[in-house]
Amino acid sequence: MRRFLPLLLVCLLAAAATAASSARSAWWWLAAGPLLASACLGGWDLLQRRRSALRNHPLVGRLRYPAAEVRVRPGSGDAREPFGGDRDAYEYLVPSLRPVEPAEEPPVVRVGGPDCSQPYDMALLNVSAMSFGALSSRAVLALNRGAALGRFAQDTGEGGLSEHHLRGGGDLVWEIGTGYFGCRGADGGFDAREFADKAALPEVKCVSLKLSQGAAPGSGGVLPGVKVSAEIARERKVPVGETVVSPPLHRVFSTPRELVLFLARLRELAGGKPTGFKLCVGSRREFLAVCGAMVAEGLTPDFVVVDGSEGGTGAGPAGFAGHLGMPLTQGLITVHNALVGVGLRDRVRIGASGRVATGADIVTRLAQGADYTNAARAMMRAVGCVGALRCHTGTCPAGVATQDPLRAHALNVADKARRVGRYQRETVRDAVRIMAAMGIREPAELTPGHLVRRTQPGTVRSYAELYEWLAPGELLAGPPESWETDWKAADPDSF
Numbered sequence: 001m002r003r004f005l006p007l008l009l010v011c012l013l014a015a016a017a018t019a020a021s022s023a024r025s026a027w028w029w030l031a032a033g034p035l036l037a038s039a040c041l042g043g044w045d046l047l048q049r050r051r052s053a054l055r056n057h058p059l060v061g062r063l064r065y066p067a068a069e070v071r072v073r074p075g076s077g078d079a080r081e082p083f084g085g086d087r088d089a090y091e092y093l094v095p096s097l098r099p100v101e102p103a104e105e106p107p108v109v110r111v112g113g114p115d116c117s118q119p120y121d122m123a124l125l126n127v128s129a130m131s132f133g134a135l136s137s138r139a140v141l142a143l144n145r146g147a148a149l150g151r152f153a154q155d156t157g158e159g160g161l162s163e164h165h166l167r168g169g170g171d172l173v174w175e176i177g178t179g180y181f182g183c184r185g186a187d188g189g190f191d192a193r194e195f196a197d198k199a200a201l202p203e204v205k206c207v208s209l210k211l212s213q214g215a216a217p218g219s220g221g222v223l224p225g226v227k228v229s230a231e232i233a234r235e236r237k238v239p240v241g242e243t244v245v246s247p248p249l250h251r252v253f254s255t256p257r258e259l260v261l262f263l264a265r266l267r268e269l270a271g272g273k274p275t276g277f278k279l280c281v282g283s284r285r286e287f288l289a290v291c292g293a294m295v296a297e298g299l300t301p302d303f304v305v306v307d308g309s310e311g312g313t314g315a316g317p318a319g320f321a322g323h324l325g326m327p328l329t330q331g332l333i334t335v336h337n338a339l340v341g342v343g344l345r346d347r348v349r350i351g352a353s354g355r356v357a358t359g360a361d362i363v364t365r366l367a368q369g370a371d372y373t374n375a376a377r378a379m380m381r382a383v384g385c386v387g388a389l390r391c392h393t394g395t396c397p398a399g400v401a402t403q404d405p406l407r408a409h410a411l412n413v414a415d416k417a418r419r420v421g422r423y424q425r426e427t428v429r430d431a432v433r434i435m436a437a438m439g440i441r442e443p444a445e446l447t448p449g450h451l452v453r454r455t456q457p458g459t460v461r462s463y464a465e466l467y468e469w470l471a472p473g474e475l476l477a478g479p480p481e482s483w484e485t486d487w488k489a490a491d492p493d494s495f
Contacts, residue, residue, distance in 0.1 A: 003397075007042040007058045014039045052384050052399040055410035061397065090454035093363055094462075096439030102432045106425075107443050109371045111206065113302045113347040115264065117272030120171075120205045123152035124362055124428050124443065127420075128353045128374035129175050129213070129278070131159025133223045133232045133244075134391070136408035138416075139400045142383050144168030145413065146420025155374060156182075158210050158221055158246065160235045161198050168417070172203050175278070176266075177210040178220055179246035181236040190252050192269060199270035206303070207270050209263060209277040211250075214311025214354050217280035217325040220246030226394040229403040256286075256293040257492045264299045276303035276348075280311070281331035282324070284338070288475075288490035291342045295476070296492050300347045304339075305374065306331045308354025328354035329368060333467055336369030341475035341483065359430025366443050367451040368463065382423040383416045 014035035021028035038059065045051075045058035054061040112119025127147060132140045134157060147154040147170030154170050156162075158177025165172055176183065176195075183195035199207060212218060223232070225243040233240040253259045259277075267275035281287055294300045308328025326334065332352050339345040352370035356362060357378040365373050377385075384398040391401040399411035440446055448463035455461055468482060479487045 003057045003060070006060050007039070007046075010035060010042060010059065011039045049412040050415055052410035052412065053386050053397045056397050056399060056407050091364070092452055093360065093367070093434060093438060094450050094452055095437050098439050099437045100439055100441055102429075102436040103441065106428045106432065109349060109443070111274045111276075111303050111349045111371075113274075113300050115267060115272075115299065116274050116302050118274070119302075120153075120274050122206075122349070122351075122372045123150070123424070124366075124372050124431060125356070125424050126152045126173075126351075126372065126374050127154040127379050128376035129155040129157040129208075129210070130376055130380070131157025131175075131181075131221075131223075132162040132164055132235065133157075133159040133227060133403070134401060136396075136399055136402050136411065137162070137164045137231075138408045138411040138413050139380075139383050140164040141168050142411065142413045142416035143379060143420055144170040144172075145417035146382070146424070147171060149417060149421035150424045152424055153205060155208065159223070159232075161201075161204070162235050166201065166203050170203070171205045173206040173208050174199065174204045175208045175210050177246055178248065178250050179236070179244070184237050188251075192265075195266070196269040196271075199266075199273065204270070204273065206274040206276070207266055208303075208305060209250075209266065209275070211259075211277050211279040212282075212307070212325070213278065214280045214307035214309050214325065214328075216320045217282060217307075217309065218248060219320065220248045222246070224392050224394065227392075227403045232403060254495075255493045256289040256495060257297065259290060260293040260297050260299050260301075263301050264297075267302070274302035276301040276305065278305035278307055278351075278353075280307045280309055280325035281334050282326065284334055285486040285489050286495050287335060287338055288486055289492055289495060291338050291344065291475075292490050293492035294344055295342050300344050302347075303349040303351060304335055305351035305353060306335050306370070308332075308352075311354040311376070328352060328365070332365065332368050332370055337468070337470045338475075340472055341470040341479070341487075343473035343476060345472065357427075359427050359432075359434050362427070362431040363434050363438075363446065364451060367446045367448060369448075371443070378423070378427075379420060382420045384411055384419075 014032060017028050017032035017035050021032050042058040045054040107124055108121040110119050111122045127143050141164045144154050144165055145168035148168055153173050155173040156165050156175050158175050158181060160182030161174055180190045182198060183191045185191040223244040225241050228241055228244060230240050238244050253262045263275055308331060309325035310327055335350060339348050349371040350369060351372050351374055352365040353374035356373045356375045362373050380400060383400055385400045386398050388397050390396055394402050394404055396402040399408045402408055438450055451463045452460050453466060475487050
């Protein structure tokens with residue numbers, strides 16, 4: 001409770017100064033006046049319900065006011081800070097001399113291939129993977145209610161499917177990580193029966209198998225022991241208060257072919273709901289091996305979420321982000337090209353996550369090959385994050401990334417849910433307006449030619465010119481020289 005000591009000290013000093021002004025000299029009012037005003041301001045900080053950082057840190061929290069004032073609104077570059085730097089410079093989207101009227105209804109993307117019996121209409125912007133454990137119960141609930149208000153999806157993260165994900169009425173993408181939390185057997189492996197029971201819940205619209213993430217590709221997720229409360233331990237079937245380190249790899253498959261077959265099994269267990277996987281791309285050859293397994297087995301995931309290496313949170317390993325794996329642009333283009341090259345792009349939708357915060361970000365990623373986008377840090381901002389970078393300590397001043405019930409209680413769920421829904425709605429609306437200014441009526445009309453980069457003074461080139469784009473089935477018919485080595489080395493039976 002040390003965070004309330006400054007307010008207590010101010011109140012004591014105000015009382016002492018007021019007593020001195022009555023008993024000794026009226027000059028004491030020069031001190032009593034400001035102290036009483038500060039005490040009243042601190043009392044208001046405790047009572048107001050909009051800013052959880054001020055409720056948790058009355059008076060002192062106002063020193064962070066500039067950070068707390070950062071709004072996640074279209075056009076705000078600050079939405080990416082402090083977790084990442086600026087995006088690539090000198091890029092722009094190409095406007096048209098014949099723009100069109102913006103669509104009245106926000107576009108959606110149908111997710112579900114030929115083996116999917118319960119397809120889902122995905123919004124252009126959704127909540128990226130953030131688990132209960134990394135986030136507080138109230139933050140999870142606010143995100144879910146925001147998703148319900150805005151009719152978009154929330155990815156549960158790898159921490160399991162908690163009651164807080166289910167209470168708000170929002171659509172869910174249930175993420176299964178290497179720890180199999182939420183469907184974890186006594187031996188720590190995958191429990192098919194528990195998975196099937198939970199996947200049947202109406203709130204679960206899609207299932208996503210996490211292979212890796214931008215914050216820590218090649219490494220399992222970590223939840224510090226200080227955040228492993230009794231409720232978290234019960235949800236994840238782990239000891240209370242002990243740091244949870246997920247394995248770096250899955251136990252249920254060890255080859256690309258086994259991965260594809262396991263995805264098909266998950267979809268069957270989930271009653272035909274869309275099933276896919278998330279990864280931060282490292283080796284092009286390895287992803288081509290997965291594509292080769294899809295072709296060989298005649299099975300495809302319904303979606304692939306590409307996470308950029310620039311992703312991460314305040315709890316991510318400092319040495320990983322931006323150093324392991326492909327940045328989102330390169331990873332996205334690689335996955336899109338590979339699926340096109342094996343003739344399966346029309347069966348698989350691609351999601352993009354990593355530094356997505358504005359309408360322009362959405363349009364940029366769609367032009368690079370994505371069908372929809374996910375956002376994590378921008379959604380955290382919308383739910384109240386002030387960027388304190390204390391996610392791993394359990395002492396988040398905004399009640400967002402903590403399991404301390406007193407700190408979390410400061411987060412007003414109803415207010416933050418409205419902010420999340422409003423942020424998503426306005427950001428997608430901004431993306432639709434940008435596309436209309438480009439003469440684009442539907443997201444599917446966007447091409448790499450609509451995105452231009454200034455490569456040197458006086459020279460600009462579109463993404464259609466900067467990157468190689470494969471034709472449908474080109475890898476099967478005869479790969480170009482630039483892809484030939486990786487395609488020949490890709491083995492469906494070996495990563």
